[in-house]
Amino acid sequence: MSMAQDSGAKRIVQALRRAGVDCVFGLPGTQNVPLFEALRGSGLRLVVATNELSAAMMANGYFRASGRPGVLLTIPGPGFTWALTGLAEAALDSAAILHLTNAPAQAPGQRFQLQAIGQSAMAAPVTRKIVAIDHADTAANGIAEAWQACLAGEPGPVLVQVARGVWEQSASGDAGSPMQPAGQRVDSGDVDAVAAALAQASHCVLLLGQGCAGAATAATHLAERLSAAVVTTTSGRGVVAEDHPLSLGFALAGNNAETLNRLIEASDLVLAIGCKFSHNGARGFRLKLPPEKLIHVDASPEVLAANYPARWAIRADAPAFMTALLQRLGPDFAPSAGYTADAVTTWRERCRAEKLRDLVEPRIHGVPSGKPEAFFAALGRALPRESHLVTDSGRHQELARRHYPVLGARGLITPTNLQSMGFAIGAAIGAKLADPGRPVVALIGDGGLAMSGLELLAAVRERIDLVVIVFVDGILGAIRDQQIERYGHASGTVLPELDCAALAQAIGVRHVRLQADPETTLRAAIEAPGVTLVEVAVGDTLPMHWTRMKGAAKSMLGPRGKAWLRKLSGRA
Structure with missing residues (x-):
């Protein structure tokens, strides 16, 4: 010292x-x-x-x-x-x-x-x-x-x-000693009580949040030990890989709650670990969690006291608690019934049907089918399992959350609860410097690029490998969609034309337009050294034009017209 x-x-x-x-x-x-x-x-x-x-x-x-x-x-x-x-x-x-x-x-x-x-x-x-x-x-x-x-x-x-x-x-004096992280003791009585409840439960849902991100292996072992159906918050996605037979994380991506609530009704216990049930974490607070079914484990007493009363609210560090619980259950623990892989598959199909119901999405140019689902499938194949996809706030984020399967902890990073535009590029640079061994891709709209695109200068200066995918449609897409759905027209959401190629040249980064074979194009960008800006053109589809017409009709016809439209579409 x-x-x-x-x-x-x-x-x-x-x-x-x-x-x-x-x-x-x-x-x-x-x-x-x-x-x-x-x-x-x-x-x-x-x-x-x-x-x-x-x-x-x-x-x-x-x-x-x-x-x-x-x-x-x-x-x-x-x-x-x-x-x-x-x-x-x-x-x-x-x-x-x-x-x-x-x-x-x-x-x-x-x-x-x-x-x-x-x-x-x-x-x-x-x-x-x-x-x-x-x-x-x-x-x-x-x-x-x-x-x-x-x-x-x-x-x-x-x-x-x-x-x-x-x-x-x-x-003067002592310059200080090495810092030791403050540990949080796990109460053995809490572990015993949870283990006893799990032994009596026939079907358990394991709901995992960002607090579990540092213990993906323990979370996966716990799910398997319990034969539990796995659900995550957006920030917890990938804690259990979304191609795992017990995972519903990808199927339940987004804010839909109907099928999840039915799953909870069919289960007798929900073990929620490391999640705070914020607006997005609770799916706009449409999530229904009966207190008698909920065991909530979190490191924060403020989180435990908010939003959803629980049968047991346990203050504990999520990784430490899962490790202690696994030790208490032992390798020979067997639930009285549990969810089989086939049962989870059935629930996954129900979730997918809900997720795709009444879906109105843009066209992705350069993808043979034009469907966002095909684009994100190609991105998933181009990236290794252990990767970071960092999004901005906007329609592109909605599409990523809906269609991109997350196969590793911390694999999807979004501005979850404040939804700040201008997040993705800076956060992606930070992610790459924190975890240089994993590929990092930033996904952003042209509105977000206009706000933060010059931050690519920092990425160039730091000599990091980074891919930035920009969805270019000339509008603030998510807000424009809300406007046309409600009023049939847009206001204040058209963007000035942005020449992505000229911007890339001025900053000194590689520029690629997605024109065909998305997987090959994306893989080449990911494997290329330095910074690559991938421009993806996005356009309207027929369902979006139909939405515009309905919005205009609702705006002109008033409440009676809205009722007539609901009847016409079979939703009366």
Whole structure:
């Protein structure tokens, strides 16, 4: 342990390294120049984004791909505020980010300081904790406190505010010790109670969330031990591979709830682990979970107390609990009945019928059938099982969630609960740096590309291999679809024409248009070194035109016309 006179900035960098940080994201500015000097030669990889929002998305993607907190560096004031949407996305998506910035400037008798705003009040709703570092001597402990806080219970962002002058202040004393992750003890009584309930259950549903992402093997073994039908939240997809005979994760992708509720009715126990039942996790709160059937395991007491009362609400780390439960059940455990692979197949067919009912989707040009399902099947064949598909917010995400089978944990990364446009490219860069051995593909619409496309400059500078697929239709597709369904026309959703080839050339990335043989085109892009932008043209279909006509009729005819249309379509 060092006893040398270090600066506060150097102590903070040392503390980050002791926590296992290998990469940080952010931008330099006048107030954090000493921090960036301390980073130079520190061994930490410094990724400079085009703006703080993108840097926050990079930190989010870094955590989502690895389970390790992402580190975000900004100046106070404008840098801090530009990152706020990224912090909000991380807060709602349970992503651990350590955001390091300066405290607002203040001095006695001198109000209206430069760039000084109420950062603590603004950050409070979207952070787990706010940590103040007021002296260089407390810098290491402050980082350790923040690190533990962003991982404790439900992961999330923590704001660290460094007081003016601390960066260059001399630090004395101990530079700190290696950080140990805070463990959460699993109560053996809880494990015994759950094991007893499982022994009495004839049919169990295993509902897995993002909290299980670090324990895919244990989750799969638990499903097999219980002969349980496996369902996941969007963020938990791939924890049990979606081609596993017991998995309904792909079949139940999306927000449909009717068939899932029937499955729960046919089961006598639902074991939910590592999921918080947010709006999307609970399928718009259409999910029906009788309290007497639900056992809910999560690391956060706030999650356990929200939304769905449970027969047992157990506070425990998801991987540790699954490991303990498997040990308690033993290899010879046999459920009284359980779901067979054939039974799950039957449920899978029912789920697929619900998923495809009244489906209105665009045409994907360059795919022989033109169907989104065929495009995502080709993408799935082109990618190895252990890959990361990172989406933006928009219609392309809906299509990916519906049609892309996720075969590995953390294999689908989306802006789940805030749904921020501009997420995909930054998050994909963070994911690739966190997990360089797995291919990473970003999927984005042309609206999202217009917002964040220049972030490809960072990918080029960092010399990473990355594929960015952009669906080009010249509109904000998901919003336009809602408008034409309700009113028969669009407003404010047409985009200026974007020349993807010229953008790629200006940035220095490879450009490919999908024109035929999607699997070969996508595989070549994935295997190519560097950054490749794949342009995919998307167009309207006849069902979309019919939807437009119905929307126009509803808008013109009023309530009676809507009733007549429902009768005409057989939904009266």
